[in-house]
Amino acid sequence: MKLATLYLGLRLRTPLVASAAPDNADLDHLRKLEDAGIGAVVLPSLFQEQIEAQQHDYEALLAAHADNSPEAQTYLPPIETGPYGLGLERHLDLVRRAKASLSVPVIASLNGSSATGWTGFAALLQEAGADALELNLYDVPVDLSVSGQDLEQRYLMVLSAVRETVRIPVAVKMSPYFSAIGHMATRFVEAGADGLVLFNRYLQPDIDLVRLSLSSELELSTPSEIRLPLLWTALLAGRVKASLAASTGVEDSDEVVKYVLAGADVVMTTAAILRHGPAYVKTLLTDLATWLEIRQLESLDRIRGQMSWARAQQNESFIRANYLHLLKTFARAHHG
Numbered sequence: 244m245k246l247a248t249l250y251l252g253l254r255l256r257t258p259l260v261a262s263a264a265p266d267n268a269d270l271d272h273l274r275k276l277e278d279a280g281i282g283a284v285v286l287p288s289l290f291q292e293q294i295e296a297q298q299h300d301y302e303a304l305l306a307a308h309a310d311n312s313p314e315a316q317t318y319l320p321p322i323e324t325g326p327y328g329l330g331l332e333r334h335l336d337l338v339r340r341a342k343a344s345l346s347v348p349v350i351a352s353l354n355g356s357s358a359t360g361w362t363g364f365a366a367l368l369q370e371a372g373a374d375a376l377e378l379n380l381y382d383v384p385v386d387l388s389v390s391g392q393d394l395e396q397r398y399l400m401v402l403s404a405v406r407e408t409v410r411i412p413v414a415v416k417m418s419p420y421f422s423a424i425g426h427m428a429t430r431f432v433e434a435g436a437d438g439l440v441l442f443n444r445y446l447q448p449d450i451d452l453v454r455l456s457l458s459s460e461l462e463l464s465t466p467s468e469i470r471l472p473l474l475w476t477a478l479l480a481g482r483v484k485a486s487l488a489a490s491t492g493v494e495d496s497d498e499v500v501k502y503v504l505a506g507a508d509v510v511m512t513t514a515a516i517l518r519h520g521p522a523y524v525k526t527l528l529t530d531l532a533t534w535l536e537i538r539q540l541e542s543l544d545r546i547r548g549q550m551s552w553a554r555a556q557q558n559e560s561f562i563r564a565n566y567l568h569l570l571k572t573f574a575r576a577h578h579g
């Protein structure tokens with residue numbers, strides 16, 4: 244069974260990619276993913292905040308040394324632990340070590356959204372050996388005076404700045420909250436994105452009614468969440484000159500098959516790996532191969548994009564024209 248696929252110009256042996264997650268900072272875990280057949284791995288993000296904190300600490304240290312006073316000790320940077328507490332050097336070291344111990348492509352992730360001051364660090368991730376870069380423009384635009392157009396312009400500036408800094412392929416992990424998602428996708432591609440990850444999963448806090456506090460506990464996705472990325476994978480496949488990675492909601496191989504039918508070049512997963520462990524990648528791939536074998540299809544390419552908007556005769560089910568019909572059918576079924 245031929246499961247090989249091309250993503251960001253990189254040849255992957257399978258279409259399954261481990262999206263950015265804390266466990267991916269552990270070499271042992273990464274090797275297990277590789278043993279189970281993963282096509283590529285995305286390392287946990289290097290966050291703009293990490294870079295800025297380090298720059299801030301560095302400046303504070305310099306100031307402290309200049310004073311040469313006993314209070315200087317208090318300026319020493321706090322020691323954080325865990326994958327998101329790595330300083331820049333240790334993060335770069337992770338990229339180097341991951342690259343040295345894996346044969347599948349290693350994708351580094353840079354996460355931030357403001358226009359300046361941090362995008363240059365993309366070059367360090369490239370130098371450390373990353374095969375590609377994923378740019379996560381995670382941003383919740385709370386400032387009511389900033390227009391969508393201004394925000395979009397800023398995101399494009401960030402991408403252009405990163406693009407100018409590195410030679411390796413760059414993918415943008417996109418927000419699903421643009422008025423014109425397709426147009427924005429096109430602009431990202433025009434600004435140099437080699438691939439689009441559909442989508443970034445925004446964490447939305449809940450309210451704890453007992454403690455009367457915000458609870459922002461991280462809940463893992465469920466398959467019901469594939470509908471939005473599935474729709475946009477199908478709408479964009481074959482219509483943008485970029486690789487498409489479908490992300491969110493994979494629990495078993497059904498979701499993987501659906502995403503590929505919609506036109507995804509690769510399918511990403513974090514939740515399934517967190518729930519079932521890295522060896523589960525093998526189950527997903529075996530079940531994917533079985534699905535194809537039963538239908539006597541010898542390669543994934545036979546189904547990729549078969550249900551995309553471009554290939555499925557611009558099927559009405561994708562868009563509003565079908566909405567009224569659906570509502571009427573629902574109303575008839577429930578109210579006679």
Ligand SMILES: Cc1cc2nc3c(=O)[nH]c(=O)nc-3n(C[C@H](O)[C@H](O)[C@H](O)COP(=O)(O)O)c2cc1C
Nearest residue numbers: 262263264265287288379444464491492512513514
């Ligand atoms: C614990 C945890 C940590 C994550 N860390 C990152 C990160 O560092 N960078 C990033 O771009 N996405 C991060 N994500 C998001 C995942 O990469 C992925 O987009 C999201 O979990 C949706 O995919 P899934 O439905 O397969 O879990 C994280 C997700 C989880 C659950």
